[in-house]
Amino acid sequence: MVVVQKPDESGTNSRKGGTTREFKDLLLTQKREESDSSSKKEVTTNKFVKFLVDKFGMSEDQARKEAFLHPPKQRELIITLKKKMPETPFQTVSNLLRQHPLDKIYKNLGVLEGHKIPPSVRLLGIPSVTLEKNIETLEENGYDPKQFTLVLGADHSNLSENIKTSQKRGINPAELTPILILGASPEEFGEFLETPLAERATKYAFLAVARYAFSDDAMKECFHDLVTRLQPSEQEAFKEIGQKIENEGDITKKEMQEIFKKHVTSRHPDAVLVRLDNVLSSFVKDRGLERWEERRISLDVPALLRKKLREKRKLAGPPAWKSAKQESPGPTQEEIETTLEHLNRLLQQHEKGVGEDIMLLLRGTEEQQREIIGKYRDKI
Numbered sequence: 001m002v003v004v005q006k007p008d009e010s011g012t013n014s015r016k017g018g019t020t021r022e023f024k025d026l027l028l029t030q031k032r033e034e035s036d037s038s039s040k041k042e043v044t045t046n047k048f049v050k051f052l053v054d055k056f057g058m059s060e061d062q063a064r065k066e067a068f069l070h071p072p073k074q075r076e077l078i079i080t081l082k083k084k085m086p087e088t089p090f091q092t093v094s095n096l097l098r099q100h101p102l103d104k105i106y107k108n109l110g111v112l113e114g115h116k117i118p119p120s121v122r123l124l125g126i127p128s129v130t131l132e133k134n135i136e137t138l139e140e141n142g143y144d145p146k147q148f149t150l151v152l153g154a155d156h157s158n159l160s161e162n163i164k165t166s167q168k169r170g171i172n173p174a175e176l177t178p179i180l181i182l183g184a185s186p187e188e189f190g191e192f193l194e195t196p197l198a199e200r201a202t203k204y205a206f207l208a209v210a211r212y213a214f215s216d217d218a219m220k221e222c223f224h225d226l227v228t229r230l231q232p233s234e235q236e237a238f239k240e241i242g243q244k245i246e247n248e249g250d251i252t253k254k255e256m257q258e259i260f261k262k263h264v265t266s267r268h269p270d271a272v273l274v275r276l277d278n279v280l281s282s283f284v285k286d287r288g289l290e291r292w293e294e295r296r297i298s299l300d301v302p303a304l305l306r307k308k309l310r311e312k313r314k315l316a317g318p319p320a321w322k323s324a325k326q327e328s329p330g331p332t333q334e335e336i337e338t339t340l341e342h343l344n345r346l347l348q349q350h351e352k353g354v355g356e357d358i359m360l361l362l363r364g365t366e367e368q369q370r371e372i373i374g375k376y377r378d379k380i
Helices: 018-041 044-058 062-071 072-084 090-099 102-114 129-140 145-151 155-166 179-183 186-194 197-203 215-225 232-249 252-264 269-285 302-317 333-348 355-361 365-379
Strands: 204-215 290-298
Touching: 018 365, 044 072, 072 090, 072 102, 090 102, 090 215, 090 269, 090 290, 102 129, 129 145, 129 155, 145 179, 155 179, 155 355, 179 186, 197 333, 204 252, 215 232, 215 252, 215 269, 232 269, 269 290, 302 355, 333 365, 355 365
Parallel strands: none
Antiparallel strands: 204 290
């Protein structure tokens, strides 16, 4: 049994001459070591296999394969995340552990729990500094971070500036739709506020943008070591990529593609980008880079939606009910306005596909407008 003497009132431990802080650190270290030792004993291969079979519904063969691929520290975190996020698929959790250092995931998990924010794979993958700064900014301004989970990974300067703009205009940022607009640049945010509510859904969209960075010096060293294993032209490309990350903090995949295409040539341009994807995947897996996704604003919504609609029509073919000889009158303005009001409410609830339906209702043919109105008639 370890006996630790209580420190005196001056904050000094009379038995060893240490300070109260050192006394607390000693206890914390001892508890952490005991906890780590206990965890390692608990997560044996057989117990982890049983856990995967019971909690994820794997076959025993598949569970043993996964146990082989995940070392003890990862097993412990997988068990923890299963308790915190029970509905998250195993492969999603496994991908998270491959893309981000365990220390970072534990840190983000602690930050989220400290502020009573439900964890998610997306939030656990956000750079820790960004997550902490955004939560701090929201709380300092009197807002509950749980209402802003979609923008906790946004650029901190953008979020801070846009909150100030909202306050000056008497707008509650939590009521903005879509709330992701708070992560846009201040110029884009100002333009958004000037846009009529009915037009916002057809003018603005948000795309997932992959970003890459170094989480610490160890990852940076690993990155440079991995670069030496590439072909000479690829090495030059990744040296420039690494320099850009060091100068600017991170880099988008699109920026990487431009650099890579500049250094690596081929008669088949698509093959160059496929090769980049393979290299990036291996770098993330080997802890040479960390990857996360940031939601970015796109102003070319109609073009994006039209492209999606063309692809859907191409796959589906001409509708069987379509007839050139049968025409029905177009929808009334009242039908359009009533349906549009309903769709705007759905948009605030982040329902999928609503943006496309709004675009069709406002800019589509009479046939498309009738189809959208019919789709929601029973729900209004």
